[in-house]
Amino acid sequence: MTENEEAGWVRTWGTSPQVTDAVFTDVTLRQELRISGGGRRVRVRLSNEHGTAPVTIGAARLGLATPGGGVQPGSDRVLSFAGRPTTTVPAGAPILSDPVDLRLDALSRLSTSLYLPGRVEACTGHDMPLDVGWAIPGDAVTATVLPPTAEPLEVRALISAVEVMPSGPAEVVVALGDSRVDGAGSTVGAARSWPDRLAERGVHVSNQGISGNRLLNDGMGPSGLARFDRDVLATPGLGSVVVSIGGNDLAISCAPREGGPLDDFLAMFPGDPVTADDVIAGYQQLIARAHDHGVKIYGATLAPYEGDDIFSPAGDAARQAVNHWIRTSGAFDAVLDFDAVWRDPDRPSRMREDLHAGDHLHGNDAGYQALADSVDLSLFG
Structure with missing residues (x-):
């Protein structure tokens, strides 16, 4: 060769x-x-x-x-x-x-x-x-x-x-994230995660989502910060990355701990609680590392999750603070406003009923299709 x-x-x-x-x-x-x-x-x-x-x-x-x-x-x-x-x-x-x-x-x-x-x-x-x-x-x-x-x-x-x-020029979009990138809630065997649906619009995509993953701490797989070089920057043909992670960091840090099954679930996630500012600092690290390699990096806002057992008003407030920074700071090369796509306009802390998989947390097939359809293809290539 x-x-x-x-x-x-x-x-x-x-x-x-x-x-x-x-x-x-x-x-x-x-x-x-x-x-x-x-x-x-x-x-x-x-x-x-x-x-x-x-x-x-x-x-x-x-x-x-x-x-x-x-x-x-x-x-x-x-x-x-x-x-x-x-x-x-x-x-x-x-x-x-x-x-x-x-x-x-x-x-x-x-x-x-x-x-x-x-x-x-x-x-x-x-x-x-x-x-x-x-x-x-x-x-x-x-x-x-x-x-x-x-x-x-x-x-x-x-x-x-x-x-x-490939037969001609091509660049890869890497989706870095948690279960909402992984495609939890979509139909098994049907390729209906939002990165799969984005691929149907003519884009080379590598799905680097891990269910339960966090930006700052290990637990369900290495943290986003820990795996960024391997899962993103080492990708052959890399052109850009969409960052859709950080929601689990905030939700787990702020989740109610009152004894019972939820406490057993939360015990699977080690590390000290984190704040909105901690997550923003993590994003800034990813942005710097991507730009050092000449890679465009796009930030996806964190979608709502009220109705899931892990929800708390404090966690939602932290999510909203992070989303405000993503939208207004100009730190990312562009913003994908997934929160705006999924939220119920009458109750912004909840997902639209027709877009979640029954758990108020993950998308169904229509929900992931809506995310993929919302992406501006001019960002790639």
Whole structure:
């Protein structure tokens, strides 16, 4: 591959690696995903970045997915690593497959198959996957039809990105955020998060949302500040980033603690309480780091959440203070006013009833569509 080709890689799908509880032994993981922009060559990024031991990949394949977990005949490609069909990924490291020739249209649905001959614990992956996947006993990477022994996967395992060589100039928009970026509340297997919907408008998008994630403190995955270099700035073809995170920091800090199940939930989030000023300072760090790399950075206002158990008037006041700063400071290169899209005009601390998933916190399919439709495409490219 030439140097010019290497410079042309663009991430067309991504998910933020985190540690999972999944354990696998002598199994094939078949996982489907929908890319954003198309290309003429493709490579896959696997991650053992949160693993505690090396992971051996005994065989790997990539192809176009067909309904029910199958692979389209003629599209199947063997994935190799430095020319070899097997590889061992060191603990704490990612690995890129060799490129394969496979012409992909925008919004193609891919099937990846990874055979794990040994035992894998502390599997790096992604919780709450909204794409479908299966675990199949033994080496089944060549199966074009899903075997009856397959069982549904509860996590996205090992695969963290897909990159393409596009036919023309292209830039990636990275969405950095929490469950509202991840797509919680949308239809599983249908690619209906707002980053997925934005991709349908002709944009290469990498979704770096983690459900429960915070800007300032670890907990549900590394904090936004901690993972910004890996999940955003290291993205091939990066053009801009949309920051949609910080709401959990404020809601958790201000949530009522009165004993009972909510206290058990809040115990999952370590760290001292934070204020609106703390979140704003965190944004300023992201802005400086993005601008140091010549990357445009856009701030999304924090949407309302009254009606969820974690709601408090103090948390909502902090949210409103942060939103005022996002809208008026001029610190971000542009503002995406997601709060204005989702709030009930008659009760601004609540989401519109037709846009949430029944929990007053996450969007439904229509809610995420509304966010994607509100984005000004002139900000990209």
